[in-house]
Amino acid sequence: MNASAENAIRHGEGAPVAHKVTLVEAVNLALAREMANDDSVVVLGEDIATNGGVFRATVGLKERFGYKRVMDTPLAENLIAGTAVGMATQGLKPVAEFQFMGFIYAGCEQIISHAARMRNRTRGRLHCPLVYRAPFGGGIHAPEHHSESTEALFAHVPGLRVVIPSSPQRAYGLLLAAIRNPDPVIFLEPKRIYRAVTQTVMDNGEALPLDTCFTLREGDDITLISWGASIMETLQAADRLAEQGVSAEVIDVATISPLDRETLLCSVAKTGRAVIVHEACRNGGVGAEVAASIAEGAFLDLQAPVVRVTGYDTVMPYYRNEQHYLPQVDDIVAAVEQVIAL
Amino acid sequence: MKDRYELTVDYVRYLNDAGEPLDELPALSADADRLLDAYRNMVLARTLDQKIIALQRTGKCGTYPSVLGHEVIGTAIGQCMERHDVFVPYYRDQATQLLRGVPMVNMLLYWGGDERGSAGWELCPQDLPISVPIATQCCHAVGIASAMRIRDEKRAVVVTLGDGATSKGDFLESVNLAGAWHLPVVFVVANNQWAISTPRGLQTGSETIAQKAVSGGLPGHIVDGNDYFAVSEAVEHALERAHGGKGATVIEAVTYRLGDHTTADDATRYRSADELRSAWDKDGIKRLQSYLHRAGHWDADKEKELQAHCRDKVDKAVHVYLEKAPEPPVAMVDYLFETLPAALAGQRERLARKVEGVRS
Numbered sequence: 001m002n003a004s005a006e007n008a009i010r011h012g013e014g015a016p017v018a019h020k021v022t023l024v025e026a027v028n029l030a031l032a033r034e035m036a037n038d039d040s041v042v043v044l045g046e047d048i049a050t051n052g053g054v055f056r057a058t059v060g061l062k063e064r065f066g067y068k069r070v071m072d073t074p075l076a077e078n079l080i081a082g083t084a085v086g087m088a089t090q091g092l093k094p095v096a097e098f099q100f101m102g103f104i105y106a107g108c109e110q111i112i113s114h115a116a117r118m119r120n121r122t123r124g125r126l127h128c129p130l131v132y133r134a135p136f137g138g139g140i141h142a143p144e145h146h147s148e149s150t151e152a153l154f155a156h157v158p159g160l161r162v163v164i165p166s167s168p169q170r171a172y173g174l175l176l177a178a179i180r181n182p183d184p185v186i187f188l189e190p191k192r193i194y195r196a197v198t199q200t201v202m203d204n205g206e207a208l209p210l211d212t213c214f215t216l217r218e219g220d221d222i223t224l225i226s227w228g229a230s231i232m233e234t235l236q237a238a239d240r241l242a243e244q245g246v247s248a249e250v251i252d253v254a255t256i257s258p259l260d261r262e263t264l265l266c267s268v269a270k271t272g273r274a275v276i277v278h279e280a281c282r283n284g285g286v287g288a289e290v291a292a293s294i295a296e297g298a299f300l301d302l303q304a305p306v307v308r309v310t311g312y313d314t315v316m317p318y319y320r321n322e323q324h325y326l327p328q329v330d331d332i333v334a335a336v337e338q339v340i341a342l
Numbered sequence: 343m344k345d346r347y348e349l350t351v352d353y354v355r356y357l358n359d360a361g362e363p364l365d366e367l368p369a370l371s372a373d374a375d376r377l378l379d380a381y382r383n384m385v386l387a388r389t390l391d392q393k394i395i396a397l398q399r400t401g402k403c404g405t406y407p408s409v410l411g412h413e414v415i416g417t418a419i420g421q422c423m424e425r426h427d428v429f430v431p432y433y434r435d436q437a438t439q440l441l442r443g444v445p446m447v448n449m450l451l452y453w454g455g456d457e458r459g460s461a462g463w464e465l466c467p468q469d470l471p472i473s474v475p476i477a478t479q480c481c482h483a484v485g486i487a488s489a490m491r492i493r494d495e496k497r498a499v500v501v502t503l504g505d506g507a508t509s510k511g512d513f514l515e516s517v518n519l520a521g522a523w524h525l526p527v528v529f530v531v532a533n534n535q536w537a538i539s540t541p542r543g544l545q546t547g548s549e550t551i552a553q554k555a556v557s558g559g560l561p562g563h564i565v566d567g568n569d570y571f572a573v574s575e576a577v578e579h580a581l582e583r584a585h586g587g588k589g590a591t592v593i594e595a596v597t598y599r600l601g602d603h604t605t606a607d608d609a610t611r612y613r614s615a616d617e618l619r620s621a622w623d624k625d626g627i628k629r630l631q632s633y634l635h636r637a638g639h640w641d642a643d644k645e646k647e648l649q650a651h652c653r654d655k656v657d658k659a660v661h662v663y664l665e666k667a668p669e670p671p672v673a674m675v676d677y678l679f680e681t682l683p684a685a686l687a688g689q690r691e692r693l694a695r696k697v698e699g700v701r702s
Contacts, residue, residue, distance in 0.1 A: 079515035086485020113475045120677045123461035182680040258685030
């Protein structure tokens with residue numbers, strides 16, 4: 001953590017301060033900001049209090065807000081998920097951390113059968129204003145079970161929002177929005193880019209909108225659609241394509257469910273072509289939903305079939321081979337060349 | 343050197359099967375009004391139960407789990423809880439829910455396929471709806487208790503579950519957290535001997551269920567779940583501990599599921615008529631009634647009057663339930679989120695149009 005971010009955490013919100021931070025530091029800034037703003041925000045998870053989280057996303061929070069609001073839990077993911085549900089029904093706004101997405105599955109019964117349904121099944125009498133955070137995705141040479149991208153599992157569940165930041169600024173703004181949202185949010189943090197870049201983030205408490213795609217780069221010839229860590233390769237591919245005279249529009253979906261189809265369809269109506277990039281395996285991935293939405297809503301605008309650049313439909317390989325699994329800039333450029341040639 | 347850890351679990355009952363005191367009764371036995379209220383609630387719960395089963399058999403209600411054999415446990419819990427405590431039920435807690443102000447119409451609506459059954463609940467609006475996925479409610483209970491602890495409130499949570507639910511991680515993880523965090527929770531396990539067709543003996547090799555409390559550092563007690571005095575005393579004591587910041591308790595209340603698992607089940611496939619008959623001999627409602635008779639608080643006329651009164655109350659609720667029109671179908675999306683996301687607006691519109699088309 002750099003000095004200015006650490007300073008902000010120690011000395012409170014005060015006037016908006018500009019910080020040069022990484023994505024994981026932006027997560028920390030947002031948590032601190034909202035805990036200072038709202039006493040009902042609490043955080044819980046494994047190793048998050050004294051240790052500050054294995055990625056240090058929660059560092060300094062216990063010292064500042066006390067052990068009652070920053071809770072180290074026993075090592076039980078199902079319990080973490082369900083405890084957060086119980087807290088949320090009583091008006092707290094818990095932000096629960098799963099140490100890695102690969103360990104979230106034990107909590108799925110609580111997430112799917114309770115968090116996602118509480119408002120609906122009580123007709124609004126109780127609801128779950130909670131956030132489940134989890135680092136996800138490959139590319140950091142992690143052990144088995146630490147590299148998967150299974151966001152589509154949660155995107156399929158009605159009642160959940162699934163939000164994925166792709167930069168420090170969006171991590172800050174989207175996490176604030178997720179905590180303030182009165183319904184459950186799965187907030188997936190692409191750990192491959194936790195510390196890849198720094199950005200200036202104004203710690204001013206301003207949230208970014210949920211349920212909205214972000215157009216990161218405008219273009220006329222093709223729409224590149226992605227989210228999370230793959231945004232980095234997608235933007236690099238757009239640079240390469242520009243050198244080749246291809247003008248690519250790049251859209252960060254950010255909230256993969258509920259999906260902002262309008263932004264996607266407007267872009268494809270303009271460019272007539274789309275390539276979808278995601279790390280997760282292809283079969284039943286969120287890319288399929290995006291492609292189907294384009295087929296349903298912009299078929300007559302399409303000049304070529306929609307193409308997906310994704311992980312393979314296999315188990316995430318151990319790290320010696322993970323680069324061959326993850327979509328690379330070359331793969332994206334090649335897909336675009338193929339689509340443009342059609 | 344060898345250290346030795348002794349685990350003890352007590353088993354408490356006050357009345358024999360005939361309702362005769364086996365020991366000096368706890369102080370609450372002096373409160374005749376309380377005993378009579380308890381008895382009336384048990385009879386009301388059973389009357390409602392029999393009615394809902396009849397409605398299900400005649401196609402007027404969906405699949406339903408009977409409360410038969412759980413009325414004493416549920417009533418004792420409902421009486422011991424303060425209104426500002428939070429009740430976290432599973433699906434055989436009709437007797438408690440009646441005392442927590444859940445209208446019978448709501449219970450009918452819930453089992454009759456209408457989400458509004460878990461809405462409203464004006465007396466205890468923080469109580470959780472019935473949890474269908476087994477044991478998952480235990481985690482909610484410790485979460486709610488954590489919220490109370492964070493806010494320094496003198497409130498407590500009572501969560502109920504069956505014997506089958508104690509095999510699940512949710513229960514064990516929650517007992518563990520309740521011990522580690524010293525939470526104001528009371529776990530009441532209604533051990534009714536059967537998890538659908540799986541008998542208690544196949545559920546766990548543990549001699550008692552109460553001793554599972556010890557793994558989380560909690561006291562565990564066994565009570566006769568058909569003994570109103572024993573259950574009341576145990577729950578009252580556990581709630582006193584919870585309210586007083588002394589932590590959580592597990593109570594195993596031993597009873598018998600006198601009905602099928604649900605109306606979709608046929609228990610004659612897996613348990614004997616003899617076993618069921620002998621379980622009826624231990625029925626807790628009859629036991630309390632005998633006690634009240636003997637104590638001079640009850641007689642045949644009062645019983646007749648009560649039965650008629652309960653039937654009337656239930657019939658009135660059933661009438662309201664049967665007259666109630668279903669929610670408009672768009673309600674299925676309207677309560678998913680606080681604000682309807684743009685992505686769902688089109689689907690809501692299509693659904694509304696389709697419904698309109700069917701009507702016209």
